[in-house]
Amino acid sequence: MEEEFHELTDRVRAELRSPQDLVAYERLLGLARKNTPAGREELARMLVAVERPLWAREIAAFILGCAGDKRAFETLVLLLNYREPVRCATAAHALGKLGDPRTARAAAALATNPLRTAYALHPVRLLAELRAPQSVPALIATLERLLTPHNPYWRVALACVEGLGALGDRRAVPALTAATAHPRLAAAAAASLARLGVHEDAAGAPGGGAPGEGAPADAGPRGGTSADAP
Template sequence: MEEEFHELTDRVRAELRSPQDLVAYERLLGLARKNTPAGREELARMLVAVERPLWAREIAAFILGCAGDKRAFETLVLLLNYRDPVRCATAAHALSRLGDPRTARAAAALATNPLRTAYALHPVRLLAELRAPQSVPALIATLERLLTPHNPYWRVALACVEGLGALGDRRAVPALAAAVAHPRLAAAAAASLARLGVHEVPGQGGPEAKGGGGRPGADDAQRGPGPRGRQ
């Protein structure tokens, strides 16, 4: 976690507003360096203490999460759905190392919630990294919901496309084939289909190749699927 921790602490240092903040910040860094059971107890108390600044709880949760301490779970899930993307990314990193079985369920709930789509990018990426039973169904559901014209959340859709390709589950073929019709998703969708052994978009009229093979051509990446049934 060394690089990510330095990025977090450098960012937080820029948020400090008073000498008291600096003292509290240095105290947190000292606890992180010691990495003792007593230090982790103090960090855990910070997560539930009243009137603690968000940056202090973020650092404490990150340290505990990367150490596999499940007391960080609730705070990290809160940050995973935060309006500031950089905090979402920090939380996702710690959650991926926490090893809590609740993480995938929480990430799937955030990714599939249509009211929280603006903050779904990091939950989607986390699902792909976790490779949990919830990952593929949640990414398919999120992608299918976002395959509408002029959808402003195309980066979330793109993360779904890339994640489904990495997960390698053929249940994703229909959704990925539909994504080929969207210019911003076309190349990534074709590449993900190729990773699944599909080099001809279903419904295009040609045979569907199975197994490994070369990369899709530029034409394959740009053309959209014709009429097709659900697979």
């Protein structure tokens, strides 16, 4: 987590507003360097302590999440859907390392919530990374919902298209085929279809589309278990 941790701490340092903030910040860095059970206990207490600044809880949750400590889960999920994309990205990285079975369900719920689409980019990317049973259905549902003219969340749709291609599940063929009609998605959708062994000109032909229509389907996702306007 070294590079990501340095990016996080450099960003947080710019948010410090007082000498007391600097002391607390240095204390957090010291706990991270020591990486002891006692230090992790102190970090976990920080997650639930009252009147702690967000940046302190973010650092504590990141350290614990990357260490596989599931006490960080709730804070990281909160940050995954935060209004600042940089915090979402940090949380997604730590959740990917955490190994908590609840992560995919939470990411799917955030990605498919139409009221939170503006903040869905990192949940979508995390679903593709996790390759969980929830990943493909959630990405398909999110992509289909965003395939409307002049939708401002095309970057979220693009992340769905790219994630579905990476996951390699042919259940995605109909949604990817529909995405080829959208100029900002067309190239990525065609590339994802090609990864699934489907050529764009054949995707709409009989037998060239969804499972159950002549095309063999995988059993499921391989490996198991805030977007802005243009």
